[in-house]
Amino acid sequence: MLELRPSPALKRQALALLLSLVLVSGLAACGAEEVAEEPSAPEPVEEVEVTNVIIASTTSTEDSGLFTELVPAFEDAYPRYRLSVVAVGTGQALEIGRAGDADVLLVHARSQEEEFVAEGYGVERRDVMYNDFVIVGPEADPAGIAGTSDAAAALTAIAGGAHVFVSRGDDSGTHTTERSLWSLAGIEPAGEWYLSIGQGMGEALTMASEIGAYTLADRGTYLAMRDRLDLTVAVEGDEALFNPYGVIVVTDAGNLEGAQAFADWIVSPAGQAIIESFGVDTYGEPLFIPDAE
Amino acid sequence: MQVFAEAVVTAVTLLFQGSTELWNVIAVTFEVAIVSTAAGVVLGAPMGFVMGATRFRGRRLLVALMNTAMAVPPVVIGLVVMMFLSRQGPLGFLGLLYTKDAMSIAQTLISAPIIAGLTAAAVASVPYKLRLQARSLGASRVQEALLALREARLGVLAAVASGFGAVVRGVGAVMMVGGNIEGQTRVLTTAIVQESRKGDFGLALALGLILMTITFAMNGFLTWYQHSNERFERS
Numbered sequence: 001m002l003e004l005r006p007s008p009a010l011k012r013q014a015l016a017l018l019l020s021l022v023l024v025s026g027l028a029a030c031g032a033e034e035v036a037e038e039p040s041a042p043e044p045v046e047e048v049e050v051t052n053v054i055i056a057s058t059t060s061t062e063d064s065g066l067f068t069e070l071v072p073a074f075e076d077a078y079p080r081y082r083l084s085v086v087a088v089g090t091g092q093a094l095e096i097g098r099a100g101d102a103d104v105l106l107v108h109a110r111s112q113e114e115e116f117v118a119e120g121y122g123v124e125r126r127d128v129m130y131n132d133f134v135i136v137g138p139e140a141d142p143a144g145i146a147g148t149s150d151a152a153a154a155l156t157a158i159a160g161g162a163h164v165f166v167s168r169g170d171d172s173g174t175h176t177t178e179r180s181l182w183s184l185a186g187i188e189p190a191g192e193w194y195l196s197i198g199q200g201m202g203e204a205l206t207m208a209s210e211i212g213a214y215t216l217a218d219r220g221t222y223l224a225m226r227d228r229l230d231l232t233v234a235v236e237g238d239e240a241l242f243n244p245y246g247v248i249v250v251t252d253a254g255n256l257e258g259a260q261a262f263a264d265w266i267v268s269p270a271g272q273a274i275i276e277s278f279g280v281d282t283y284g285e286p287l288f289i290p291d292a293e
Numbered sequence: 294m295q296v297f298a299e300a301v302v303t304a305v306t307l308l309f310q311g312s313t314e315l316w317n318v319i320a321v322t323f324e325v326a327i328v329s330t331a332a333g334v335v336l337g338a339p340m341g342f343v344m345g346a347t348r349f350r351g352r353r354l355l356v357a358l359m360n361t362a363m364a365v366p367p368v369v370i371g372l373v374v375m376m377f378l379s380r381q382g383p384l385g386f387l388g389l390l391y392t393k394d395a396m397s398i399a400q401t402l403i404s405a406p407i408i409a410g411l412t413a414a415a416v417a418s419v420p421y422k423l424r425l426q427a428r429s430l431g432a433s434r435v436q437e438a439l440l441a442l443r444e445a446r447l448g449v450l451a452a453v454a455s456g457f458g459a460v461v462r463g464v465g466a467v468m469m470v471g472g473n474i475e476g477q478t479r480v481l482t483t484a485i486v487q488e489s490r491k492g493d494f495g496l497a498l499a500l501g502l503i504l505m506t507i508t509f510a511m512n513g514f515l516t517w518y519q520h521s522n523e524r525f526e527r528s
Contacts, residue, residue: 088490089490089491089492091490091491091492091493092489092490092491092492093492094492095492095493095494096492169475169487170487170490170491171491171492195472195474195475195477196474196475197472197473197474197475198473198475198479198483198484198486198487198490198491199468199472199473199487203472207391207472210379210380210390210391211390211391230380
């Protein structure tokens with residue numbers, strides 16, 4: 001019975017080696033495909049070099065789906081450019097702009113944007129559109145704020161009753177607005193009930209829905225996720241909940257021309273028309289109101 | 294390059310300033326890593342040992358499954374755990390989502406296959422002849438298995454260290470099921486993601502250095518232990 005077989009460890013090693021070879025060659029193939037695709041992608045009629053325009057925007061804008069309409073429309077209007085969207089928090093978007101790693105910014109934190117331009121990192125800030133924030137919460141509404149339109153008073157009620165509130169806590173445009181609302185209410189939020197999660201809008205909404213908490217959300221992301229959430233709009237309509245978006249061309253943009261083209265296009269009637277119609281089919285109301293001059 | 298030097302300074306300052314927030318993050322990181330590594334050992338090591346030391350029908354399939362489990366992206370494990378613990382999920386009534394327990398559960402599912410797989414490999418690499426010899430000298434099956442385990446102990450230790458490493462550096466799963474709540478479920482890796490998103494790359498890098506220091510200390514200890522064992526065996 002005592003026969004010596006090839007060591008099972010050796011077999012396993014051989015198998016592992018084979019597997020990793022397959023994986024590596026698979027990855028290499030993917031890489032090769034990408035490289036091969038690039039030059040042939042837009043198939044220009046005349047010989048025009050297609051250049052990449054990097055736009056840094058926010059996760060909430062990306063999550064709303066607006067870029068799925070804006071990107072192809074812009075690329076149709078300007079076949080010379082290909083638009084790459086990097087969706088991060090407003091803080092990181094501005095930081096990417098400062099480093100010159102993005103060509104153009106579409107963000108929504110006006111004071112930070114104006115500071116960015118004042119420091120010389122951006123050419124100028126132009127109004128593009130706005131949407132609004134809403135305070136959402138569980139249907140049961142333990143803080144008794146449903147149907148009101150005074151955001152600061154609502155936050156005072158939430159803090160007063162120590163009802164759980166989820167904060168983005170990520171220096172995003174939404175978080176910036178939230179902080180200004182707290183200071184409007186004269187409250188320094190802290191305690192077991194105040195959950196600062198340092199994550200995106202989708203995560204904050206999901207968490208608030210799961211644990212029955214309140215949170216501040218931009219209407220677009222809330223509407224887009226509404227069907228999957230146990231949350232209703234409690235407070236809306238306060239002027240303090242107004243959320244303006246600006247476009248800024250980065251001074252040191254690698255593709256300054258492309259960046260300028262995008263900024264000019266999005267404030268043009270063509271760009272504004274796309275913004276105005278976006279979301280109407282799905283939600284029965286536009287998610288963003290164009291307000292370029 | 295200045296940013297890297299600044300990160301080192303920031304890291305040291307943060308640590309010695311005694312910022313309670315940072316120490317709390319480090320404490321949660323350790324707690325979750327230790328709990329999930331321990332649970333991973335309890336679940337994974339015996340299974341790995343059986344896979345490595347014995348022959349049975351379906352063993353190869355089990356090994357293949359275990360190796361696959363080792364390669365599942367943590368974020369997928371996080372997603373599955375989240376769906377189970379969600380209010381709509383089958384275990385929603387436990388109310389565990391966005392707690393340290395949820396993080397430990399997800400991380401255990403990450404560490405256990407790693408510990409099992411590497412334990413199996415370590416035990417299987419014990420020379421078969423040695424075990425035959427032991428058996429011919431009258432060792433029982435259990436004694437033979439214990440001998441294999443004794444011979445493979447450094448490999449098993451490395452398996453445990455790999456399990457610990459995987460959970461201490463993991464981010465996808467803990468972000469999803471823990472939620473990165475300040476003062477409650479924030480760990481080093483999720484804090485790094487958050488600071489990067491905010492654009493505070495210096496602080497993010499400093500936190501990364503602190504994490505690396507912890508991992509380095511862990512590996513340094515392991516290397517020292519292995520060396521002291523080798524010296525002992527040679528003498």
